[in-house]
Amino acid sequence: MEMTSPLKDDLEMNFQEAERGLSHREALEEANRCLYCYDAPCIQACPTGIDIPSFIKKIASGNYKGSAKTIMTANPVGASCARVCPTEELCEGACVLNHSTKPILIGNLQRYSTDWAIRNKQALFKAGKKNGKKVAIVGSGPAGLSAARELALLGYSVTIFEAEKNPGGLNTYGIVSFRLPQSISYWEVEQVKSLDVEIKTNTRVGLDVSADQLIADFDAVILAVGMSSVPKLGIEGEDLAEVYDAIDFVKATKTGVISDTFIGKKMAVIGAGNTAIDAATCSVRLGAEQVAIIYRRTEKEMTAYDFEFEFAKQEGVGFHWLTTPSRILSDESGHVTGIECVKMVLSEAGEDGRSRPVPVSGSEFVIPVDGVIRAIGQSRYIGLIEQFGIQHDDGVVIMEADSYKTSNEKVFACGDVIFGKGQGEAMVVSAAQQGKDTAYEIARILMGGAEDIA
Amino acid sequence: MADLSINLAGIKSPNPFWLASAPPTNSGYQVQRAFEAGWGGAVWKTLGDPILNVSSRFAAVSFNGQRVAGFNNIELITDRPLEVNLKEIYETKKRFPDHAIIASVMVEPQQEKWHEIIKRIEDVGVDGYELNFGCPHGMAERGMGAASGQVPELVEKQTYWAKEAASKPVIVKLTPNITDITVTAEAAVRGGADAISMINTINSLAGVDIHSWNTIPHVGGKGAHGGYCGPAVKPIALNMVAECARNPRIDLPISGIGGISNWQDAVEFLLMGSTGVQICTAAMHHGFRIVEDMIEGLSNYLDEKGIVSVMDIVGKSVARYSDWGNLDLNYKVVARINNDVCINCNKCHIACEDTSHQCIDMLKDTSGISFLRVREEDCVGCNLCSIVCPADGAIDMIELTNELPPMTWNERQEFLGNIGNERVDFVK
Numbered sequence: 012m013e014m015t016s017p018l019k020d021d022l023e024m025n026f027q028e029a030e031r032g033l034s035h036r037e038a039l040e041e042a043n044r045c046l047y048c049y050d051a052p053c054i055q056a057c058p059t060g061i062d063i064p065s066f067i068k069k070i071a072s073g074n075y076k077g078s079a080k081t082i083m084t085a086n087p088v089g090a091s092c093a094r095v096c097p098t099e100e101l102c103e104g105a106c107v108l109n110h111s112t113k114p115i116l117i118g119n120l121q122r123y124s125t126d127w128a129i130r131n132k133q134a135l136f137k138a139g140k141k142n143g144k145k146v147a148i149v150g151s152g153p154a155g156l157s158a159a160r161e162l163a164l165l166g167y168s169v170t171i172f173e174a175e176k177n178p179g180g181l182n183t184y185g186i187v188s189f190r191l192p193q194s195i196s197y198w199e200v201e202q203v204k205s206l207d208v209e210i211k212t213n214t215r216v217g218l219d220v221s222a223d224q225l226i227a228d229f230d231a232v233i234l235a236v237g238m239s240s241v242p243k244l245g246i247e248g249e250d251l252a253e254v255y256d257a258i259d260f261v262k263a264t265k266t267g268v269i270s271d272t273f274i275g276k277k278m279a280v281i282g283a284g285n286t287a288i289d290a291a292t293c294s295v296r297l298g299a300e301q302v303a304i305i306y307r308r309t310e311k312e313m314t315a316y317d318f319e320f321e322f323a324k325q326e327g328v329g330f331h332w333l334t335t336p337s338r339i340l341s342d343e344s345g346h347v348t349g350i351e352c353v354k355m356v357l358s359e360a361g362e363d364g365r366s367r368p369v370p371v372s373g374s375e376f377v378i379p380v381d382g383v384i385r386a387i388g389q390s391r392y393i394g395l396i397e398q399f400g401i402q403h404d405d406g407v408v409i410m411e412a413d414s415y416k417t418s419n420e421k422v423f424a425c426g427d428v429i430f431g432k433g434q435g436e437a438m439v440v441s442a443a444q445q446g447k448d449t450a451y452e453i454a455r456i457l458m459g460g461a462e463d464i465a
Numbered sequence: 466m467a468d469l470s471i472n473l474a475g476i477k478s479p480n481p482f483w484l485a486s487a488p489p490t491n492s493g494y495q496v497q498r499a500f501e502a503g504w505g506g507a508v509w510k511t512l513g514d515p516i517l518n519v520s521s522r523f524a525a526v527s528f529n530g531q532r533v534a535g536f537n538n539i540e541l542i543t544d545r546p547l548e549v550n551l552k553e554i555y556e557t558k559k560r561f562p563d564h565a566i567i568a569s570v571m572v573e574p575q576q577e578k579w580h581e582i583i584k585r586i587e588d589v590g591v592d593g594y595e596l597n598f599g600c601p602h603g604m605a606e607r608g609m610g611a612a613s614g615q616v617p618e619l620v621e622k623q624t625y626w627a628k629e630a631a632s633k634p635v636i637v638k639l640t641p642n643i644t645d646i647t648v649t650a651e652a653a654v655r656g657g658a659d660a661i662s663m664i665n666t667i668n669s670l671a672g673v674d675i676h677s678w679n680t681i682p683h684v685g686g687k688g689a690h691g692g693y694c695g696p697a698v699k700p701i702a703l704n705m706v707a708e709c710a711r712n713p714r715i716d717l718p719i720s721g722i723g724g725i726s727n728w729q730d731a732v733e734f735l736l737m738g739s740t741g742v743q744i745c746t747a748a749m750h751h752g753f754r755i756v757e758d759m760i761e762g763l764s765n766y767l768d769e770k771g772i773v774s775v776m777d778i779v780g781k782s783v784a785r786y787s788d789w790g791n792l793d794l795n796y797k798v799v800a801r802i803n804n805d806v807c808i809n810c811n812k813c814h815i816a817c818e819d820t821s822h823q824c825i826d827m828l829k830d831t832s833g834i835s836f837l838r839v840r841e842e843d844c845v846g847c848n849l850c851s852i853v854c855p856a857d858g859a860i861d862m863i864e865l866t867n868e869l870p871p872m873t874w875n876e877r878q879e880f881l882g883n884i885g886n887e888r889v890d891f892v893k
Contacts, residue, residue, distance in 0.1 A: 043530040046855050049815035050827070071529065110808040111856050 018298075022269045025296035029189040030094075033116070038123040042070040045115045048107055053117060056105035058441045059086035063102055067120055079128035080135045082121055087160040087203065087447075088153045090125035090195050091182045092440045093118050097316040101440070129198045138206040139166035144457050147172065147229040149216045149395075152180020153439045154426025155235035156203050157446025163206035165454050170229070171208060174215040176266075180237055181427075181439065184262045187289045189296060193265055222398040226421050231453045234399060234408065234417070235446065237427040238389035244281060248339030249385070253347040257282070257290035257386035264293055274298030276381040279350050280328075281305050281336055283313035287386035288320065291328045294384070302328045303378060307335040307355050307368040333357070333368065337375065339383055349379045392428070407431040415449040425449040467767035468774040469760065471505070473740040474634040474659040474718045476593045478565035480505035481731065481775055482759050485722055485743035486569035486595060486638075488540060489753070493553030497560060502753035503760055506565030508743060509554060511542035511597045512586065513571040516604075518544050524671035524682040526697065535697035536746045537671035539682065539689060541603045542571055547585065555589040566590075567636065571597040571604060574613045576626045583630035593633045595720075596623060596658075598649070599640035599665020601692045611665065614640040617652035624656025634659035636720060639705075641667050641698075646705045650715045661709065662720035662743065664702045666692025695746035699724030703737055710738025710783045727755075728762030735775065736782035790875040797865040798846035800825070800839045806859040809835055813850035813860060821849045 045067040053063040062081055069078035082089040098118040106114035144167050148155045151173040159169045177183055182196035225232045241256045278294040280287050283306035294302045309332045338351040354374035357366040391406020401417040402409040408417055408424040415423045425445035429435045469480040483506035484490050484499055491510045518541055528534035558566050568591045572578040598614030605612040613619040627635050637653035639646055641664035653661050668690050672681035680688025702723020709715045721739030725731050726747040734742050747755055814837055817825040824843035829835055851860040
């Protein structure tokens with residue numbers, strides 16, 4: 012179909028950041044509303060421990076650079092987190108004003124300060140004096156970037172190996188642009204690069220450079236590769252061209268021109284995590300006429316954050332609860348025409364504590380769709396992990412208790428690569444803190460002497 | 466509905482809310498708009514020899530993002546010819562015969578000057594005069610306003626001269642730019658004033674622009690001190706009103722001025738001895754329409770208290786204001802935290818710990834829930850915790866019963882003095 016350019020422009024507009032930042036006056040009023048609590052619960056609720064009352068006070072006083080520095084000191088990806096953190100479950104949820112009036116808009120104020128720093132091209136940090144030690148980091152996502160920043164401040168020579176064309180990982184490729192524009196992620200990358208951190212992009216460890224090489228050439232290696240593609244559903248028809256991986260689907264909207272092929276289409280998204288929401292809202296903004304999320308459990312069990320769920324509903328995404336796909340249907344030319352589903356009921360809770368969905372026999376029905384997006388979780392970089400020769404459990408790197416040490420004393424790991432099997436957290440903000448902690452642990456070991464690994 | 470009308474030294478107005486002599490009362494157009502909005506009276510912008518003004522003139526102080534916590538001006542008295550003002554006063558009084566119009570007046574401290582201007586104003590039907598002995602800037606440099614208001618003899622003499630010519634009540638408006646305002650208030654009494662009003666504005670520099678390094682406001686890169694008013698000056702004004710009200714040698718009605726922004730502020734001034742109030746900054750901030758709430762709020766307050774006339778509350782708190790030496794040393798209050806209301810911001814703890822008497826503990830109960838508790842035996846009852854507490858009702862200051870009888874510092878000194886005189890030897 013030949014598209015007229017105005018409509019294409021509309022699609023581009025759909026991927027501009029959806030939420031407007033606070034105006035100066037809004038920020039000032041909100042900042043002045045903050046009580047400046049002592050031993051504030053918001054700080055305790057922030058995985059990176061940002062001194063929130065201080066950065067807010069600094070907005071009120073007009074010390075914007077100081078405010079941005081307070082944020083970015085504690086959280087090297089603080090500008091992204093201002094946009095993607097589930098604040099109502101973290102800082103804003105802990106705000107004492109929940110008990111009297113309404114909580115402070117901490118996320119928006121954090122965005123106000125970091126936006127100021129971005130707009131005013133502020134360099135907030137200086138690299139530490141070189142200490143002669145070298146650390147390699149595999150992956151430039153939130154965890155890798157945070158580890159690099161802390162190590163660079165401490166004087167380490169850091170080299171990041173990034174398989175993609177651009178650094179930033181999840182923040183660059185994995186979060187929809189209308190929530191997190193790439194420019195924000197790139198600014199955070201630049202902040203780290205300005206500390207003399209080298210980022211080798213288009214460099215896939217295991218292919219372009221071997222794991223052994225890194226272990227040999229560096230004093231320590233941090234594995235922060237995150238997670239891989241979405242696994243297959245294991246149903247008929249999923250190899251059709253119009254069945255997409257949600258990660259790739261979102262990534263496509265962040266790497267090239269916005270596609271117009273979804274205008275007027277009906278899309279089904281399988282799964283109900285945050286990535287599923289992203290894929291669904293992306294579909295809406297790509298012009299899809301109807302978007303349905305298909306989930307085998309109920310609203311109560313879905314793993315997407317409440318605000319993500321709310322956002323999806325506002326965007327007009329429909330939900331089929333207690334439904335699981337059994338087959339993807341297509342016509343003779345291989346175009347997807349529908350998805351056959353089965354209704355489910357929840358049985359007793361299984362081993363993981365979540366009630367197990369069981370199919371209702373004879374309940375099959377077909378939802379007519381033009382495309383299907385898989386968003387049922389992510390697989391692991393097992394091959395790479397095994398190249399490093401470190402222990403893992405189904406691709407989840409196994410850590411020494413209370414540490415970021417793997418089974419190889421020179422290899423450390425943080426971020427999504429250690430998330431799962433009851434270990435770690437999946438949030439960007441927790442990946443950032445893990446990156447910081449990993450850096451401190453390496454510093455303790457390389458410089459402390461007590462646990463000399465050389 | 467309570468009677469809101471007042472009689473201040475014979476000047477009657479339908480309610481106690483007057484506009485103070487200032488930019489809002491510059492012209493007949495403005496004063497008539499004000500009366501239409503409900504203001505009970507207006508003190509016309511000071512009449513005198515027309516002056517020249519500068520631009521810019523005003524500046525304000527913001528506090529934590531709130532505008533106009535304090536207000537500063539370097540505008541002078543009226544810049545319009547006397548005959549124009551008099552014509553408009555005449556017309557306004559004719560249209561609003563029941564509203565009070567007071568002519569503010571300022572001339573050089575010479576008898577004939579006072580006689581001359583008062584005589585010219587007499588004919589247009591004003592209800593009274595207010596002698597401007599307070600304007601702190603510009604006019605003061607020419608020996609008028611605050612310059613004469615700071616010299617008790619000049620206050621007395623000029624009041625006397627004005628009274629010689631005036632057939633209507635004369636109010637003397639006092640400057641706060643003086644160590645003890647009761648001294649000039651007493652001078653006004655000696656000069657035969659019918660009432661006093663206070664305060665005029667306080668010498669001030671609103672600010673310095675930290676980027677251009679100019680003063681705020683500035684006139685082409687140069688500044689001069691102005692007069693400060695608005696909410697920030699209210700406590701200063703209230704004290705000065707109270708000091709005059711409780712002084713037996715100043716037995717005159719008081720027109721209260723200084724940072725009054727709403728009916729509650731007005732009630733405070735009335736309780737502290739003002740027969741009426743004058744308002745300017747609040748009107749400059751929001752327009753004349755604010756008087757509607759002032760009238761209604763005051764009326765509802767009086768009705769709820771079962772008070773028939775606003776005049777009945779005038780001065781009701783004066784007797785409760787005294788010297789420190791008359792305060793009971795044995796009176797004791799302590800802070801008590803209501804943990805069910807407390808939101809755990811810990812502001813009381815850090816305020817007490819760092820800057821007061823270290824008696825609020827941050828504790829955890831058996832289930833790990835944080836809570837705050839006052840060690841009452843160490844609490845001095847300073848109020849700081851309840852002042853900084855942002856949750857209404859989370860901290861109460863509790864009055865403790867004391868077995869000791871009341872004892873003031875003065876009584877204690879007197880007692881000790883008597884012992885000394887009687888040469889009582891405790892060692893025996």
